[in-house]
Amino acid sequence: MDKFKIIGKTRIAGEVAISGSKNAALPLLAGMLLPNDETVLHNVPTLKDTDTLIKLIAGMGVAIKKEGNTVIADARHVANYYAPYELVRTMRASILVLGALLGRFGEAEVSLPGGCSIGSRPVDQHLKAFEAMGASISVENGYVKAKAPAGGRLIGCDFTFDMVTVGGTENVIMAASLARGTTRLENCACEPEVVDLANMLVAMGAKIDGIGTPTMIIEGVESLHGCEYSVIADRIETGSYLAGALMSEGDVLTTNTSAELLHPVLKKFEAMGATITTGDDWIRAVMTGRPKAVDIRTQVHPGFPTDMQAQLMAVCCLADGTSTIIENIFENRFMHVPELNRMGANIRIDGHTAIVTGVDSFMPAPVMATDLRASMSLVMAAACADGESIIDRIYHIDRGYDNVESKLKSLGVNIERIKG
Incomplete structure (x- = not known):
């Protein structure tokens, strides 16, 4: 079973072309x-x-x-x-x-x-x-x-x-x-x-x-x-890479995409302190300080998408303050929480609610991907941790992220696939 070896601590920055959804x-x-x-x-x-x-x-x-x-x-x-x-x-x-x-x-x-x-x-x-x-x-x-x-x-x-x-x-x-x-x-x-x-x-x-x-x-x-x-651009892939900028005081430009598809996520990014600029087919996120804590409720469209919940939780882990994340779509979509906690996050679960108290940094650790979107949250957390992390069961990420290693490398992430 393939794994990712990721060596942080990375400032996630650069340009990445978004694939079809x-x-x-x-x-x-x-x-x-x-x-x-x-x-x-x-x-x-x-x-x-x-x-x-x-x-x-x-x-x-x-x-x-x-x-x-x-x-x-x-x-x-x-x-x-x-x-x-x-x-x-x-x-x-x-x-x-x-x-x-x-x-x-x-x-x-x-x-x-x-x-x-x-x-x-x-x-x-x-x-x-x-x-x-x-x-x-x-x-x-x-x-x-x-x-x-x-x-x-x-x-x-x-x-x-x-x-x-x-x-x-x-x-x-x-x-x-x-x-x-x-x-x-x-x-x-x-x-x-x-x-x-x-x-x-x-x-x-x-x-x-x-x-x-x-x-x-x-x-x-x-x-x-x-x-x-x-096929339209992948709004979740777009949001995932932009989230990396917020976690690392980075600067990410996503191309071949559309801000029209991602309004509720971009609004949360701005509330966390990111500078968001957009064009007809591009979105840029620039972060110059620590993210601010926010509250999130996943909802059906046009609300905040459940497929971005894990990635935003990873950002909240490094935020200044305490964030509350309520998952209203799937009853079992907090399986990434124990893995983020292994990396030094401070997350407590109460039913469908996650209370996330921000920490200064992630710590490197061996972790296991539990589903498609959770796998990206762990990848981004590992990229921000100071040291080497191993992410197991990455077949999940291969199901939903096109050419993921090359795109992450273009953003400065030190990532290597270890064949299982």
């Missing part, structure tokens, strides 16, 4: 199953998760290839509607092929997903919506088996999600795009990644109103055609 690319890749045509998708990051989904789609008989950061898929000939456990178990986003397959072909058999251990992320909202659209659903031996009603097409309906769910919203709008009639969805997720998928579906010929709002109305069409589309 992992959380947007995965549903967009699943959406390439929908048209009876060729689709070209640009700005796809090179990650374990994107590679896995491409393998999954190829296993269904789709002619799909990745050339650099471009994926070309021809879904005219799909041989099966089956997503096996061997691939799906490695990431939760694999469940998104369910909506695409069910919408276009009227049937699907998809393994229940795996992924990071950050708490329960049930797919019941996906399945309830499909049942409301007339599908018969059963779960057998760990597989979801879904079949559209007689005639092979789902039927439009009115459906309200019991909770805001990004994956559920994405899955259902894909299926509804090819349903018979009109589907009205309430309490939809409004994240930029959901908007990106809806925009690609419209480019394929889907009819969707209310994109970016909690109410979306999808008028089903007979078929979708291929298109050429580009």
Whole structure:
């Protein structure tokens, strides 16, 4: 199992180009199953998760290839509607092929997903919506088996999600795009990644109103055609590298990105004392002193994103004062806390609340990554610690950060991958 060896103490500074969004690319890749045509998708990051989904789609008989950061898929000939456990178990986003397959072909058999251990992320909202659209659903031996009603097409309906769910919203709008009639969805997720998928579906010929709002109305069409589309910038990768500047009195310029995607995070950075400047496709964070303590509540978009909670906690560990961080999205997303405490942080957990009392510096230590975003918080903490740290189980970071070592080195981090 690979590890990172990081030698601090680094002032994190320099320029880094941001890749396409992992959380947007995965549903967009699943959406390439929908048209009876060729689709070209640009700005796809090179990650374990994107590679896995491409393998999954190829296993269904789709002619799909990745050339650099471009994926070309021809879904005219799909041989099966089956997503096996061997691939799906490695990431939760694999469940998104369910909506695409069910919408276009009227049937699907998809393994229940795996992924990071950050708490329960049930797919019941996906399945309830499909049942409301007339599908018969059963779960057998760990597989979801879904079949559209007689005639092979789902039927439009009115459906309200019991909770805001990004994956559920994405899955259902894909299926509804090819349903018979009109589907009205309430309490939809409004994240930029959901908007990106809806925009690609419209480019394929889907009819969707209310994109970016909690109410979306999808008028089903007979078929979708291929298109050429580009994945939005990764707002979480952007925020992660900018956070390094705050932790190290650094100066980080992120390019190929958008401040529009990151407003709540940038506001917190400014509250902590950073100077934030932005342009059409860049964001710069400059820090000249110790961060100030802030309070954070993770919320669904447009609130503070849960995927930036661990990175902001690492900044708060070095802040002047005491910060309170409340995690409202996942019930088990403080697993990085013991690891940060091993590095000298002062964090106390009380239910869904973390009380972080700032310390002067991190100490080097051997630590273990527990999930995708937590792994980056540990990397940044190690870069700021005075000495050598070893970070184990870095397969997590490979799932979500494209070309991470090269990018960190460009920011001055002394990092080496140790092959396991």
